[in-house]
Each structure stands twice: as C-alpha cells, then as structure tokens.
Amino acid sequence: MKPRLIVKSLAGLALVLGVASMAAPAGASTVTVTPNPVTVTPDQTTANVTASWTGLAANTLVFVDICKKSITDATFEVSADCGAYSGITPNGNAAGANSAVLEVFRGQDPAGESWGCFAADDQAPAGVTKYTTCYVRVTDNVVSNNDSDSETAITFSVSSGDVPEAPLTILLPVLGTLAALGGFFLIRRQTVSV
C-alpha cells in the first residue's frame, strides 16, 4: 500500500472513531437511594440514606444534593431548586462510582427557603411549598455541572408508630381477661370444696 493511502486510511479510521466517541451519551451517570421510599416515624424530620452513583468522572469531586425540582425541568437551577445546607461533597474515586451517607430532610428546607420535602399527609407550614417528591441529584466537578448530572426521585413513607406498642394493646387485655377468669375459677373451686 502506498504511504499516501495508508495515511488516508488512518485518517478515515480516526474520523470514524472520533465520531463514535462523540456519539456516546454525555451525561451517563446514575444515582440510587436506599431505602426509597424513606421510612420515617411520625415525628422524624431527618433520615440517613445511602446515595450510590456510577458514571461520574474519575477522581473528581462529587456533589450530592437534595432538590425540589427535577433536572428534566427546563427551568431547573441548582442554586434555586436544591437545598443550600443539605448537600454533601465526597471526594471522587478512580471508578467514578461510590456511595455515601446522605441526611435527607423531611420538612422545610434547612436553609430556611420557602419549600420543603414532605410525606403525603404532612402539613407544610404557612408560606412553605410542599413537595411530596424530591430528588437526589449527583454531578461532578462543580455543582452547576449539568452535563454529567443524574437524579432519582425520593418520597417519604411514614410508619404507623413504635412497634412495641401494638402488641401491648392486645396482650394487656388478653392477660387481664385470663387473670380474671383464673381467679373466678379458683374461687369457685374453693367454694365447691368447702
């Protein structure tokens, strides 16, 4: 093969590879939250969950934030739509995939802005917009990076109350009834024997 033809072939191959790499999706990260729904007791206002991500840039700072609006919303802005006090910034790693404990809030945004994440039956304070679906968003490098961000929706599930109280409400009347019956039969037996 002539040298000129080899150069042309290599250039063509490089072009094909270049186009192929450009065609790869830009924001290929993922994030999951465990548990989700986030189970809380009636009075619980924060809960620790595990946020796990993949597909972020290697060895690059990670931003994990709690937001009221989805990144698919054209009006999404991280400064206005994510909590200023509730995010974490773990160090990145070589894999671009890791997990971290994230404290999610139930109630008004801890920074005092007029929105919050609530369970379905929660009553939001006056002037505070209630969101029953919030989003955990991850991105890398800087918090405003919308090229590699991803999100997962989170909701709250409120448990019915403390577990030990339910059996006691059943056990106590049963035990009381049994004790009364036992006493009744004991007295009756003593009376018969006399």
Next chain:
Amino acid sequence: MKLKSLIGAALVAGTLLSGTAMTSMVSASPEPSGWDDNNDKATGSGSDTTYAFMQRAELYMNQAQGCDTDNATPAAAPAAYTLGDCLTGAAQSSVNVNGNWDHDIFTSTYPNGSSAGVKALINGQVDYARSSRGPKSSGESAANFWGFAKDGLIMVTWGNRPAGNLTTAEIKGIYNCSITDWSQIAGQAAGTIEPVGMNASSGTKATFDSYLGFDANSGACKKSLSNGTYPFENDLKQVINDSVINQNNGITWMSRAEYVAWSYKRQTGAAWTVDSKSATAGTIANNSYPITRFIYHVTKKTDATAAAASAEVTGADGGAGGAVRELTEFMCKPAASHGLNDFTGKTNYVELTSVYSVTGFIRVPASEQTNGICKLVPGP
C-alpha cells in the same frame, strides 16, 4: 434633606395638589438613605477568598433598579457633566427604592489579603474591604465587619496520598512538628509530612492560626515554595507545581468554598475529614464541623452601621460612603426587601443566592444572624 425624603415629599405634594390617584406611590415613601442622586464610585480591596463573591454581588448591585437617569448629551465642560445622575424634581418619576437608587458603581480590586484590605479601608485608601477573618482585638475599632456568609477550612493533600481523617490534635501536631511522619496517622503509609505554610496577610491563615492556637508558619518543619515565599491562599496550583514540595507528602488547608467552587484551584486536592466530620454546608451551618468561620464585608463604622437587631443600615448619607452604606444594606437585607433585576427578571435575592451557590459559600444561618441576614461584628 435626604434624597428619599425629598422624593417622598414630592410625591405627597403631587398627590395633594393633583388629587389624582397617587396613593400607591406615596405609600412607597423612601426611607432615609445613603443616596445623593449622583453616580458615586466605591472601591473595595482585600481577601482572595471573597473576591469572586464580591465581584458577582457588585454586578447585581450595579445592575439593580433605581432612579430615572439624566440621559441628555453631556455638555463640553466637565463641571456640567451629569450624564447618568438621577433626574430631580418633577422630572423624576421612579419610586423604586429597593435596589440601587443612585446607580452607584462598585468595584473590587485584585486580591491582596484580608489584613491589607482592612488596613487600606481604615487608612481611607479604599471605600470597603473584603475579609475572610473577623476583626482583630485591636487596631480595627473604626471598622464594622458584616458577616454575610459562612465557610469552613479543610485539610487537603494531593498526589497519591489518600484522604483520611485527622483529629484536631493531629493537625496541631503536624503544624507544631511533633507529628512528622504519615505513619503516625491512622491508615497512612510512611513518608515525611510536609506541612505547607501560607502568606501572612491571608485571612484564611489568620483563621487557621486561631484554630491551631499558634502561627502555622512558625514550625521548623513547615514548608514554603521553592522561591522562599509562602503560597497565596486557596490555590493548590502553586504547591502542586512546586519542585521543592513532595507531591505525596504535602498537606495544607484551604477554604472549603473555594475548594468546591473552583476546580482549577482545587486541582487534584482531596479533602480530609476532621474529627470524623466532613465539611459540608450542613456541618458548617450547624458548627458541628470543627473549623468554621464567617466571611465579611468590611466598612467604616461612620459609613455603615446598624442598631441592634435592625436590618436598616445607617451611616453616611452621600458620596462613596453613602454608596457603601447602600451596598451593605443590599447584601444584608432579607428576600422581601429586594427588587427585580432588569436583565433576568429574578429578584436580586435570588441572584445573590446563585452567587452563594457558584462561589461555594452558604448564607449565615438564621440562628447566627444579627442584622437582616448578616452577622454584624463591630471592630473592638
């Protein structure tokens, strides 16, 4: 008479004379202010840490709505130059007092350190200062320090040194040279620790010195750059590129805000936890992270001050001092007191919120605010 009072009086008179429906305009009667109808120019200097924030805050203050301006072609004589100043009397129809009435102009000069900036302010060489530390115990009694944000200091390593946890005692030991090898830190491979110092004028250094209880540059083991100077604060490029500092054994500290906001300054640095706490916005806000600080806009007391618990800033009523008074109020007033930005349609409170986000700082938590949304610390 103060400008806003004049405007209010004019509106009242107009209402009485015309009998027309100007009630809503009169109800917006302006407060006493630092405005004087002129485009005053005010300049600030000081901290590197707060430079990016103040540049952006100044942009929104410079863009903020205000008076109707004199747009007539200027006369040849400079003394008659009034282009851009506020129209007066009946020619003035604006009642917008929630922004920058005079369209005063604010500019931050290139960073030269908190202490130098505060000194220049007290000397009368600049109109306001940026500081990443609070007031000194003496020599700064003429200044008011308006804390408008919070930050933390993080411990940072780079190269192949994996980030872990340092206790406060270990950090002190590293900088007083009683801990000299990384093997003395849990989970770390051996190597001589190289604690890097910082330029003495830095507020970030002053905060770290306060945390340590001694001068971070005083230990015999501390490192400076190959040219013999200490690096400028919050910029790892200098230490990472330096030939004298071992890339896998060096350690320094920097602003958490700058670390998260500027990847070019952060380079390959990795943040350590301190006393098992990560430096997050939340742990800085609630002070559970061990090294937190406020970030300050500094004024002369005569230019801008406030009564206890008041969001109303008082002081100079004109000139550059009056402009500084209004800039201070702009930065410290709550959301409801802000007007719209003509370029974005958002309120300037929302725009300032984006500045906090972009620059990595957080607003002062409600529990620590003393005046509006700021924490005022007068120089003692």
